[in-house]
Amino acid sequence: MPTPRADAAAMGAAAQDATTAWAWPLTPPWRVLRGFEAPKTHYSAGHRGIDMPAQLADAIHSPTSSTVYFAGMVAGRPVLTLQSSDGLLLSFEPVKTTLAKGEPVARGEEVARVASGGHCDQRCVHFGVRREGEYVSPLLFFGGVPRAVLLPLD
Helix, strand or coil, X not given: CCCHHHHHHHHHHHHHHCCCCXXXXXXXXXXXXXXXXXXXXXXXXCECCEEEECCCCCEEECCCCEEEEEEEEECCEEEXXXXXXXXCXXXXXXXXXXXXXXXXXXXXXXXXXXXXXXXXXXXXXXXXXXXXXXXXXXXXXXXXXXXXXXXXXX
């Protein structure tokens, strides 16, 4: 069972392997309502992705060129999973899509629309990434986090 330290090393390797930064799946402004929280074990509590604010029927775009791996219901939630050329699995929920397993999609192509359901119904879309069966933070693939700017209180 990987330790949190091993998970952090794997996530760092994931970021180093990315040759091209991914495109954000939603239109700007890009915000994260809830970040990735690695579980201590495979079955522990955690948040295996990020939640981004979105409205019902907002377009979701593929962050990278990929192939549809799965489109359907998982635990009562409508899910779309894409597989990148390097084997990463990218999952979005809740979504409505017309795509079917095996269809290729280009980076930036619309792949789905935000649907209802899921843990943040009608206010966000959940985006998770798996590498070799382990969840990693999607933020590792967007080309870095912008520098924070501290402003005076006055």
